[in-house]
Amino acid sequence: MNFTLRILGTASAMPVTGKYQSAHVLDVHGRSFLIDCGEAVQQQMLRYRIPIMKVDSIFLSHIHGDHLFGLFPLLSTMGMLSRSVPLNIYAPNNFGPVLKFFLSYYGAGLNFEIRFTPLTMKEPEVILSTKSVEVLSFPLNHGLDTYGFLFREKEPQFNVRKDAISEYCLTLKEIGTLKRGEDVIREDGSMVKASEAAYKPYSPRSYAYVSDTAPFPELSSWVKGVDLLYHEATYVQEFADKAAARHHSTTLQAAAVAKEAGVGQLVVGHYSSRCKDISLFEKECKSIFPASHAASDGDLFDLPMKDFQGRK
């Protein structure tokens, strides 16, 4: 029942020796979601032993090359590996012609369906709902169609306490009732209360990916309370003018979102090649939001199961 984020690249558009461009892999209960596809994402997946064939869905924030150019090599490899399972791609509308062109030239080797869902929402919307996770997408402010993504684990079923099973001699049918969070009412009128015999094993975990964006008012409410927030911080504060001119964020702007949203932990990346000292990114973020981390390529965030916080 893992909830694990691997950051595959922390560079921005200008290539830097040994740093790769934006790509994250979120693994939820063994299901892999790939978020953005900077160049050589497949090399990074090999390096960190992430099975290429396990990718279930791909989420592209926007079509800038540093978030996209690794996609086509990856799709070609999936074709060579004889993938047959459909692949979901969620991306802005303007990705459509890019995909169409790729398929017209390189699609012959792909024997799997690509299900492209164009993103057009003006505020957060659920775009995918599986047994274990719900994914929302929301618009960002980057000068062209750009979207962020929020992955939220679904609330688990109730578990039934072992001691309650023996204490009340629960039948399988009664256990099923308790697992749905319902009280058991027996023929003799006695009752086994779900609130006593059952419990939620954990609280849902959540991760938000805020790709390239300048600040905008709604953002912190859209990522409110997530356990882990990735927010781009292309520049340290010294280059705030460049951030504004290029629809990007600074360290302090990213940290302000984290603070206002009350997230568990902030991770920043997408560093400009101008800013060589990554520790400065972390220092500046921490001045506003102490639980900040400036990511390096390959960083792993394994979110532990949380005790359930709501109604038991």
Next chain:
Amino acid sequence: MNFTLRILGTASAMPVTGKYQSAHVLDVHGRSFLIDCGEAVQQQMLRYRIPIMKVDSIFLSHIHGDHLFGLFPLLSTMGMLSRSVPLNIYAPNNFGPVLKFFLSYYGAGLNFEIRFTPLTMKEPEVILSTKSVEVLSFPLNHGLDTYGFLFREKEPQFNVRKDAISEYCLTLKEIGTLKRGEDVIREDGSMVKASEAAYKPYSPRSYAYVSDTAPFPELSSWVKGVDLLYHEATYVQEFADKAAARHHSTTLQAAAVAKEAGVGQLVVGHYSSRCKDISLFEKECKSIFPASHAASDGDLFDLPMKDFQGRK
């Protein structure tokens, strides 16, 4: 006056951990020629300190992704680096629509001209001639339009011997005459023979790039006598059936071309991910052609100046 080849990738289409795909950089007298553009070629150029802006011309053997997908990230980077010098691209005709689509989506950031020369020849033809080098292209046999390239240093001017300058009290005009290889005839009827006072400082060096191909009869005559021959050897001999089915070559086929062509040195690469032991490629090649080398990513071949072999 260097003539240096750097091999940036030796993998074939299926990605392998830590090995990159086809890309070579040939540097002739300080001018860089990039041959094929596998994914992450720009990362490899950074790693081996090859200035991206020094690339003068790009030669693409064919449009398969493992020879091409690194091109667009590279062009984008040249745009970001404010390249203004035109860039020559020599590639098969079917690269045209690929380039056109790229430029329609990502061309806005490129403020330099791309001069695309489509390759359509049936036998070797000169496609580029500079002060120091001549480049020929010739068709290969890979099931789709695919070309090889031959880079040949131009014959140098004559140098005039220092001792002859003092012995004959040569004037600047007379030195110029000797540099063109012509005899000096003085007003008094005396003669300074070019064959005695002047010499060619070196013999032209040459490199041939034989990309993906199945064997075909004309090939060895087209690369006859080159100093350095790169010939793909996707498979060791055990997989000869796969090589044939996929229009590729085996070690022994590559070595047979080297032997028949009488080249100075053979380098092989483009290894199938099935064949893990690179030393076996070299061993098999050497059984036919002893001066064989199985390349690794990053290998450097610095061809020394050769004493002039022809008429002095």
